[in-house]
Amino acid sequence: MTGGPNVTEPPEVLRVEHIAKRFGAVEALSDVSLYLKKGEVLGLIGDNGAGKSTLIKIICGFHQPDAGKIIVNGEEVTLKSVDHARSLGIDTVYQDLALVNELTVYHNMFLNREVVRWPLLNNRAMRKRARQYLDDMGVRIQSVEAEVAKLSGGQRQAIAVARSVYSDAKILLLDEPLAAMGAKEGALILDLVRDLKDRGEVSIIIIAHNYAQVLEVCDRVNLLQHGGITYDKRRAETSVAELTDLVVAEYRAHRTKGG
Amino acid sequence: MSETIENQVAAAGGPRQPGGVGRNLIVRTAFDAFMRRREATILLVAIGLIIYFQSARSEFLSHDNLVNLSQSTAPFAIVAVGQVLLLVSGEIDLSAGATFTLAPFMVHYLIDFYGVFPIPAIVLSVLVGCLIGFGNGFVTVVLKVPSFVTTLGMLFLVGGIVLTTSHAFPAQIPEAAQGTIQRWFGLAEWSEIIWCLLIVAFFHVVLTRTRWGLHTIAVGGNLLGAREAGIKTTRIKIGNFMITGGLAAFAGILEAFRTQTIDPSLSGADFASVMFTAVAAAVIGGTALAGGSGTVIGALLGAFVLAELRNGFNLIGISANPFNIILGLAILGSMILNVYLANLRRAGRT
Ligand SMILES: Nc1ncnc2c1ncn2[C@@H]1O[C@H](COP(=O)(O)OP(=O)(O)OP(=O)(O)O)[C@@H](O)[C@H]1O
Ligand SMILES: [Mg+2]
Numbered sequence: 001m002t003g004g005p006n007v008t009e010p011p012e013v014l015r016v017e018h019i020a021k022r023f024g025a026v027e028a029l030s031d032v033s034l035y036l037k038k039g040e041v042l043g044l045i046g047d048n049g050a051g052k053s054t055l056i057k058i059i060c061g062f063h064q065p066d067a068g069k070i071i072v073n074g075e076e077v078t079l080k081s082v083d084h085a086r087s088l089g090i091d092t093v094y095q096d097l098a099l100v101n102e103l104t105v106y107h108n109m110f111l112n113r114e115v116v117r118w119p120l121l122n123n124r125a126m127r128k129r130a131r132q133y134l135d136d137m138g139v140r141i142q143s144v145e146a147e148v149a150k151l152s153g154g155q156r157q158a159i160a161v162a163r164s165v166y167s168d169a170k171i172l173l174l175d176e177p178l179a180a181m182g183a184k185e186g187a188l189i190l191d192l193v194r195d196l197k198d199r200g201e202v203s204i205i206i207i208a209h210n211y212a213q214v215l216e217v218c219d220r221v222n223l224l225q226h227g228g229i230t231y232d233k234r235r236a237e238t239s240v241a242e243l244t245d246l247v248v249a250e251y252r253a254h255r256t257k258g259g
Numbered sequence: 260m261s262e263t264i265e266n267q268v269a270a271a272g273g274p275r276q277p278g279g280v281g282r283n284l285i286v287r288t289a290f291d292a293f294m295r296r297r298e299a300t301i302l303l304v305a306i307g308l309i310i311y312f313q314s315a316r317s318e319f320l321s322h323d324n325l326v327n328l329s330q331s332t333a334p335f336a337i338v339a340v341g342q343v344l345l346l347v348s349g350e351i352d353l354s355a356g357a358t359f360t361l362a363p364f365m366v367h368y369l370i371d372f373y374g375v376f377p378i379p380a381i382v383l384s385v386l387v388g389c390l391i392g393f394g395n396g397f398v399t400v401v402l403k404v405p406s407f408v409t410t411l412g413m414l415f416l417v418g419g420i421v422l423t424t425s426h427a428f429p430a431q432i433p434e435a436a437q438g439t440i441q442r443w444f445g446l447a448e449w450s451e452i453i454w455c456l457l458i459v460a461f462f463h464v465v466l467t468r469t470r471w472g473l474h475t476i477a478v479g480g481n482l483l484g485a486r487e488a489g490i491k492t493t494r495i496k497i498g499n500f501m502i503t504g505g506l507a508a509f510a511g512i513l514e515a516f517r518t519q520t521i522d523p524s525l526s527g528a529d530f531a532s533v534m535f536t537a538v539a540a541a542v543i544g545g546t547a548l549a550g551g552s553g554t555v556i557g558a559l560l561g562a563f564v565l566a567e568l569r570n571g572f573n574l575i576g577i578s579a580n581p582f583n584i585i586l587g588l589a590i591l592g593s594m595i596l597n598v599y600l601a602n603l604r605r606a607g608r609t
Binding site: 061062081082083086092094096097098099100101102103107111112114116119120121123 | 464468469470473474476477479480481483484485486487488489490551552
C-alpha cells in the first residue's frame with residue numbers, strides 16, 4: 001500500500017458481528033459488532049467491566065463466543081485456540097500481561113514461539129533478539145537474563161508489548177498497554193503504535209482509559225457499553241470532552257435512577 | 260547458566276591467595292553466583308556429609324558401601340525426577356510408590372502368564388506406568404480434581420490391584436528375565452545408578468533446555484498466562500504425569516531385579532515411603548512445592564543425601580527409628596533454607 005491520497009478504501013482485515021458471551025450468570029457481551037480496516041488504529045473504550053477484555057480474548061481465540069461471527073481478511077473463521085488466531089496473524093498484549101515470573105526476560109519474550117534448534121532451545125538467538133527488540137523500542141532493562149519477577153510494573157508491560165509488536169502480527173490487540181507506564185514510557189509505546197500505523201501494514205485495536213492518549217494515536221473510537229458498541233466516530237469528529245461526557249453522563253443517569 | 264556446578268565449585272573454592280580487593284571481589288561474585296544456584300545448598304550438604312561419615316567410619320567410601328549408597332540413591336532419584344517435573348508444573352503424584360510396586364508384578368504377569376518376551380514386558384510395564392499417569396493427569400486436569408486428591412485415590416487403587424492380583428505374596432523374578440537382562444536392569448552393581456544418571460541427565464536437559472521444560476515452568480509459574488500465550492497447558496500437565504508414572508514403573512522394575520524379589524509389601528505402608536522419599540529428595544534438592552521452579556540435579560543430590568544419612572547413621576550404629584527424626588529435621592531445615600535462599604535470590608544481587 002502506497003502513501004498519499006487513496007482513492008480506494010483500505011480493505012477490512014477484521015469484522016466481528018453480533019458476538020455474545022456469558023460467564024455463568026454474567027452476560028459480558030450481548031451483541032457486539034465492529035470492524036477494523038487495514039492499517040487502522042481503533043480505540044476501544046468503556047467502563048470497568050464493560051467487556052473490553054472479554055471481546056479481545058474472543059478475537060484472539062482465548063474464549064469462544066456463544067454466538068456471532070468473526071471474519072478475518074474476508075473469511076469467516078471459528079477460532080479454536082490462541083495458536084489458531086496467531087496463525088492468522090492476530091497477536092495480543094493481555095491486560096494481565098501473561099508473563100511468567102520464574103522465567104527470564106528473553107524466555108518471556110519468546111514464550112510459545114521459542115527459537116529452537118531442534119531439540120534444544122536456541123537461547124543465544126533469543127537473548128540477542130530480545131536485547132535488540134528492547135533497544136529498538138528504547139526500553140531500559142538492565143539484563144534480558146533477569147527473572148521477570150525482579151522488574152518494575154512498567155518494564156513488565158514493555159516486555160509484553162515488545163513480544164507482540166515484534167511477532168510479525170498483522171492484527172494487534174493491545175489491552176491497556178499503557179496502564180503501568182510512566183509518562184515517558186507511555187509516550188514511547190504510543191510512538192511505537194504510530195510507527196506501526198505509518199507503515200500501514202498492521203491494524204491495531206487499543207484499549208485505554210486515558211482518552212487523551214487514545215485520541216492521540218487512533219483513527220476511530222468505539223465505545224463498548226451494555227454489552228454492545230454504542231458509539232463509533234472518527235477521531236476528527238470527537239474529543240476528550242465528548243468521550244468523557246458520554247461515559248460520565250451514563251454514570252450520572254444510573255445514579256439518579258438508583259438514588 | 261551454562262557453567263557446570265563443578266566449575267562453580269572450583270571457582271568458589273575459597274581464596275587461594277589473600278590477594279587484592281579485585282580477587283576477593285571475583286571470589287565473592289563467583290561464590291554468590293554459586294549460592295544462587297538451587298543445587299548449591301544440597302551439594303554442600305552432600306559433601307559435608309561425605310566428609311563427616313568418612314572421618315567417623317573409614318569404610319564409608321569403601322567399594323561395597325559406595326555400591327550400597329548408589330543403590331539406595333538410584334530408585335528414589337528416578338522417582339524424584341518425575342516428581343520434580345510435576346512439582347514444577349504445579350502438581351504432585353502421591354501414587355508413584357504404588358506404580359513402583361505394580362510395575363515388576365506386571366513384568367512377572369506378562370512373562371509368566373502371557374508368555375511375553377522380557378524386554379517387551381519391561382517396556383509394556385513402563386507404559387502401564389504411563390497409563391496410570393495419564394489417568395492421574397486426566398482426572399486432575401480435565402475433571403479438575405486437585406492432584407493431591409486424585410493421586411491419593413490412585414495410590415489406594417493401584418496398591419489394591421497389586422495386593423489383590425498377587426494375593427499379597429511376593430513373586431520370583433521370571434526365569435526368562437534372569438541372567439543378562441536382570442543384570443542390565445538392576446542386578447549388576449552399578450546398573451541402577453547408571454540408569455539413574457542417564458535419566459537425570461536426560462531430564463535435566465529436558466527441563467532446562469527444551470520447549471517442554473520451558474512450558475512446564477510456565478504452566479507452574481503462571482497457568483493463566485501460559486494459556487493466554489497459547490501453551491497447551493493440558494498436554495504439558497498430563498505429559499508430566501505420564502513421565503512420572505513411567506519413571507516410577509521403571510524404578511520399581513530396577514529395584515525388584517536388584518533385590519531379586521517382587522515384593523507386594525511395598526504397596527503396604529512402604530509404598531508411601533518410596534513416594535515420600537522421592538518427594539523429600541525433590542524438595543530438599545531445591546524444588547518448590549508451589550510450582551514454577553525446580554531442579555532435577557538437585558533431586559538427585561537430595562536422594563543421595565537421604566541415602567547418605569540412612570547409610571551413614573547405620574554404619575555409626577544409630578538405628579532406623581531415630582533416623583526418621585533426622586529425616587524430618589532435614590526436610591524441615593532444608594525447606595526453611597530454601598525459602599530463605601529463594602528470598603535472597605529474589606532480592607537479587609544480579
Ligand atoms: N473468566 C471469567 N469468568 C467469569 N466472569 C468473567 C470472566 N472474564 C470476565 N468476566 C466478567 O465479564 C465482565 C466483563 O469483564 P472484562 O474483563 O471483559 O471487562 P473490561 O471491560 O475489560 O474491564 P476493565 O476495564 O476493568 O479491564 C465482568 O463482569 C467480569 O466479571
Ligand atoms: Mg479489561
